[in-house]
Amino acid sequence: MSHTYFDSENGHKSFEMPGARPHYNPDRPGQVEHIFLDLVLDIPKQSFRGTCSIRINPVRSGIDKLTLDAVNLNIKSVKVGETKQDFDSDGEVLQIQLHEPTAAYEPITIAIEYSVEKPQRGLYFVGPDKHYPDKPTQVWTQGEDEDSRFWFPCFDYPGQLATSEIRVQVPKQFFAISNGELVSTKNDGDDKIYHWSQTQVHPTYLMTLAVGDFAEIKDEWNGKPVNYYVEKGREADGKRSMGKTPQMIEFFSKAFGYPYPFPKYAQVCVDDFIFGGMENTSTTLLTDRCLLDERASLDNRATESLVAHELAHQWFGDLVVIKHWSHAWIKEGMASYCEVLWTDKEYGKEDAAYYMLGEARNYLAEDSFRYRRPIVTHVYREAIELYDRHLYEKGACVYHMIHAELGDELFYKAIHTFVRDNAHQTVETIDLLRAIEKASGRNLMFLFDQYVYRGGHPDYKVAYSWDGDNKLAKVTVTQTQIKDSKKDNGNSKDVFDLKIPIGFGYKPEKDADERSAANIKTFTVRVYEREQSFYFPLEEKPAFISFDVGNKYLKTVVLEYGVAELKAQLQFDPDPVSRIYAAKALAKKGGLEAVKALSEVLKKERFWGVRAEVATQLVEIKLDQAFEGLVSGLKDKDARVRRAVVNALGKIKTHETYKALRSIVEKGDDSYYVEAAAASAMGSIAGANPDEKPTDEQVLKELKLVLKERQGWNEVVRSGAISGLAQMKASEDALNLILKYTAIGTPQALRLAAIRSLGTISTGQTKLNLERILHRLAELSKETFFLTQVSVVVALGQMETRKAIRILRSLADQTPDGRVRMMADEAVQRVQKNVGSDAAVKQLREELDQVKKENQDLRSRMENLEAKAKKD
Numbered sequence: 007m008s009h010t011y012f013d014s015e016n017g018h019k020s021f022e023m024p025g026a027r028p029h030y031n032p033d034r035p036g037q038v039e040h041i042f043l044d045l046v047l048d049i050p051k052q053s054f055r056g057t058c059s060i061r062i063n064p065v066r067s068g069i070d071k072l073t074l075d076a077v078n079l080n081i082k083s084v085k086v087g088e089t090k091q092d093f094d095s096d097g098e099v100l101q102i103q104l105h106e107p108t109a110a111y112e113p114i115t116i117a118i119e120y121s122v123e124k125p126q127r128g129l130y131f132v133g134p135d136k137h138y139p140d141k142p143t144q145v146w147t148q149g150e151d152e153d154s155r156f157w158f159p160c161f162d163y164p165g166q167l168a169t170s171e172i173r174v175q176v177p178k179q180f181f182a183i184s185n186g187e188l189v190s191t192k193n194d195g196d197d198k199i200y201h202w203s204q205t206q207v208h209p210t211y212l213m214t215l216a217v218g219d220f221a222e223i224k225d226e227w228n229g230k231p232v233n234y235y236v237e238k239g240r241e242a243d244g245k246r247s248m249g250k251t252p253q254m255i256e257f258f259s260k261a262f263g264y265p266y267p268f269p270k271y272a273q274v275c276v277d278d279f280i281f282g283g284m285e286n287t288s289t290t291l292l293t294d295r296c297l298l299d300e301r302a303s304l305d306n307r308a309t310e311s312l313v314a315h316e317l318a319h320q321w322f323g324d325l326v327v328i329k330h331w332s333h334a335w336i337k338e339g340m341a342s343y344c345e346v347l348w349t350d351k352e353y354g355k356e357d358a359a360y361y362m363l364g365e366a367r368n369y370l371a372e373d374s375f376r377y378r379r380p381i382v383t384h385v386y387r388e389a390i391e392l393y394d395r396h397l398y399e400k401g402a403c404v405y406h407m408i409h410a411e412l413g414d415e416l417f418y419k420a421i422h423t424f425v426r427d428n429a430h431q432t433v434e435t436i437d438l439l440r441a442i443e444k445a446s447g448r449n450l451m452f453l454f455d456q457y458v459y460r461g462g463h464p465d466y467k468v469a470y471s472w473d474g475d476n477k478l479a480k481v482t483v484t485q486t487q488i489k490d491s492k493k494d495n496g497n498s499k500d501v502f503d504l505k506i507p508i509g510f511g512y513k514p515e516k517d518a519d520e521r522s523a524a525n526i527k528t529f530t531v532r533v534y535e536r537e538q539s540f541y542f543p544l545e546e547k548p549a550f551i552s553f554d555v556g557n558k559y560l561k562t563v564v565l566e567y568g569v570a571e572l573k574a575q576l577q578f579d580p581d582p583v584s585r586i587y588a589a590k591a592l593a594k595k596g597g598l599e600a601v602k603a604l605s606e607v608l609k610k611e612r613f614w615g616v617r618a619e620v621a622t623q624l625v626e627i628k629l630d631q632a633f634e635g636l637v638s639g640l641k642d643k644d645a646r647v648r649r650a651v652v653n654a655l656g657k658i659k660t661h662e663t664y665k666a667l668r669s670i671v672e673k674g675d676d677s678y679y680v681e682a683a684a685a686s687a688m689g690s691i692a693g694a695n696p697d698e699k700p701t702d703e704q705v706l707k708e709l710k711l712v713l714k715e716r717q718g719w720n721e722v723v724r725s726g727a728i729s730g731l732a733q734m735k736a737s738e739d740a741l742n743l744i745l746k747y748t749a750i751g752t753p754q755a756l757r758l759a760a761i762r763s764l765g766t767i768s769t770g771q772t773k774l775n776l777e778r779i780l781h782r783l784a785e786l787s788k789e790t791f792f793l794t795q796v797s798v799v800v801a802l803g804q805m806e807t808r809k810a811i812r813i814l815r816s817l818a819d820q821t822p823d824g825r826v827r828m829m830a831d832e833a834v835q836r837v838q839k840n841v842g843s844d845a846a847v848k849q850l851r852e853e854l855d856q857v858k859k860e861n862q863d864l865r866s867r868m869e870n871l872e873a874k875a876k877k878d
């Protein structure tokens with residue numbers, strides 16, 4: 007079942023890029039039992055040498071040839087015992103011709119002596135250079151998915167589990183950390199030797215090494231060391247960012263029904279890390295960008311989520327290992343879902359529900375704008391392509407649905423069973439289904455069939471009406487993802503068949519504010535056709551309707567209720583996600599009444615997430631009165647709401663808004679993100695055509711000042727100014743300023759923001775300037791650092807000239823990274839589409855915007871007149 011592949015439908019782009027093919031684990035000559043790396047690092051030369059010893063237990067007799075993955079390793083010799091073996095190494099694999107064929111179940115140890123110079127991947131050397139003299143000297147590894155073969159020869163796929171040992175010699179001033187326990191250290195002249203041993207089995211992609219002059223912050227959980235390693239001087243940031251780890255270990259030990267399994271847990275923050283974090287067994291590596299200073303910790307929860315995510319992997323991924331990449335959702339979905347579970351524990355139910363909505367939206371965006379695919383598929387070009395929002399966020403949604411379907415008790419019982427039964431082993435999706443069945447008796451195949459083994463999700467439209475004479479509520483549910491026929495009803499393979507609770511809510515009797523007192527009468531109906539109507543006899547007319555009470559299912563939903571019902575739901579529905587849906591539907595109805603209701607909620611709603619969403623919705627009602635409502639939100643006590651308000655204000659392109667935003671930038675805000683959003687929005691107003699628009703000069707002056715003065719944490723604020731400049735598409739001065747910040751030596755975060763923004767600004771520039779941009783991006787595309795390449799691809803993908811395609815193609819050909827290649831290929835398609843929308847269409851679009859703006863003025867005035875007339 008897990009290998010069924012459904013192609014995408016309904017005009018959704020296919021996931022499969024040209025060249026995609028099925029991938030299987032290789033045949034297994036035997037069980038790898040132990041891997042021992044004995045290495046000497048030469049940091050100045052960015053090279054290392056040593057021996058990799060692999061003990062393998064042959065599965066049968068008579069094997070005389072072994073094929074190991076080994077990319078660009080200089081193999082010096084291969085020995086079994088003292089006997090030299092013949093071998094052949096072609097830069098991809100190492101073929102060993104065994105002198106003596108194997109005897110079944112009689113283990114042999116193969117010792118491979120090798121060296122590596124300037125490795126391309128797998129093991130990374132980071133250090134100062136003339137452009138970045140302050141960069142720390144570090145060495146770190148990244149194995150997932152198939153990069154361990156770039157730093158040691160191995161059977162490089164997750165289906166092989168073995169114990170491991172790493173002994174490494176480094177210059178004395180450095181510390182070296184690896185999986186498991188430190189068994190010994192030894193001084194050797196100017197060097198020091200660290201010997202680490204991992205005695206529980208794990209796959210090659212989780213073997214790691216990190217070397218640097220770190221500060222060590224000691225913590226513990228149940229007597230086990232829980233240490234944080236950061237660059238010296240950032241100890242306080244380290245504690246602030248990772249300090250909740252022991253509580254998290256406690257929480258996940260209980261949630262998984264299995265105490266933390268490894269002898270220690272270390273988190274090492276490294277420079278230039280290409281991912282957010284990597285859950286190497288007992289030794290997680292994190293990007294040093296996750297380290298929060300005090301001000302950033304005000305409204306940054308991303309770091310806490312990252313810490314929870316990587317920690318959860320120690321069980322889901324490291325203790326229970328996936329057998330093949332096609333099942334990676336089991337670990338990535340769970341680690342992402344654990345961000346939700348931790349949010350629930352730490353910040354409560356509403357925050358967790360809102361976090362879950364964010365996960366769903368991330369997946370939905372990829373599904374609409376990128377491609378649709380089944381979560382489980384083994385058809386791809388490179389495994390790393392699977393690491394997308396289907397794998398992580400949709401995977402999290404699937405776990406949430408399992409949780410909702412089983413309820414708390416059975417869900418945790420099933421998870422405990424799954425972890426206990428599969429500890430120190432490999433799993434496939436079917437094993438999760440089996441554990442659920444074993445623990446709960448429930449067969450969730452229907453859920454997996456619809457959400458895991460095939461792409462997509464239901465798009466519901468829900469209409470409601472009340473028949474007062476018969477006291478009947480009528481609810482009509484349409485699955486709008488089924489485009490075509492009425493005849494096809496129920497038979498289409500796109501139809502979802504789910505049992506969905508529909509609630510009818512009544513206002514609380516006394517305290518009108520007491521949401522928890524709102525009384526909801528719930529009926530569960532089976533929704534399995536394209537369109538179905540349900541009739542519910544009720545004693546009284548409900549105040550609001552709640553579709554999918556508790557928001558169990560991954561879906562989109564459009565509500566077609568009356569204004570009164572939507573307003574009541576916005577006020578009384580205990581589920582914040584339902585309130586957000588109501589806000590959206592209300593905004594869609596538009597009009598002064600909606601503006602009033604939403605403005606009121608922005609002031610009074612207790613949960614910050616709903617206030618932030620309401621701000622976003624308010625601006626969608628194209629009435630000038632929305633401005634008044636929004637502006638009051640600038641005083642919100644929660645920085646995340648202020649940020650949403652500022653972003654929303656950026657869409658109201660008037661001089662008045664500009665003044666409000668400028669004052670935020672000038673006076674500053676407690677939050678980096680709010681300041682950044684304000685700087686960015688200022689630029690977008692300057693880039694539009696407001697009636698009394700601030701001159702480019704004025705705005706440039708403001709943003710220049712930000713760039714000059716607001717250095718700081720991860721360059722968030724200055725990157726906001728860059729994004730503002732990018733919106734001033736017709737300004738040559740803005741372009742020149744951005745180009746200046748793409749220079750090497752610019753702090754990396756700021757430089758990457760400047761590179762990305764070249765795409766946005768390119769669409770309004772003169773031909774000559776467009777050439778300058780292309781030239782600069784072509785130069786930058788030659789830099790090999792992963793994050794630079796990604797930024798270049800993002801910029802080129804936004805351009806509207808065929809010349810961008812050539813640079814993208816050559817980047818795709820030359821990059822060693824599968825993700826960059828895939829992104830570049832997708833960017834080519836985007837540019838082709840952009841080019842299709844020629845200048846004439848652009849002109850029309852601008853004219854239309856102008857007409858819309860005038861129309862909005864008229865409507866706003868009319869609404870005011872009507873409101874007055876009503877009062878009179």
Ligand SMILES: [Zn+2]
Nearest residue numbers: 315319338341
């Ligand atoms: Zn992960």
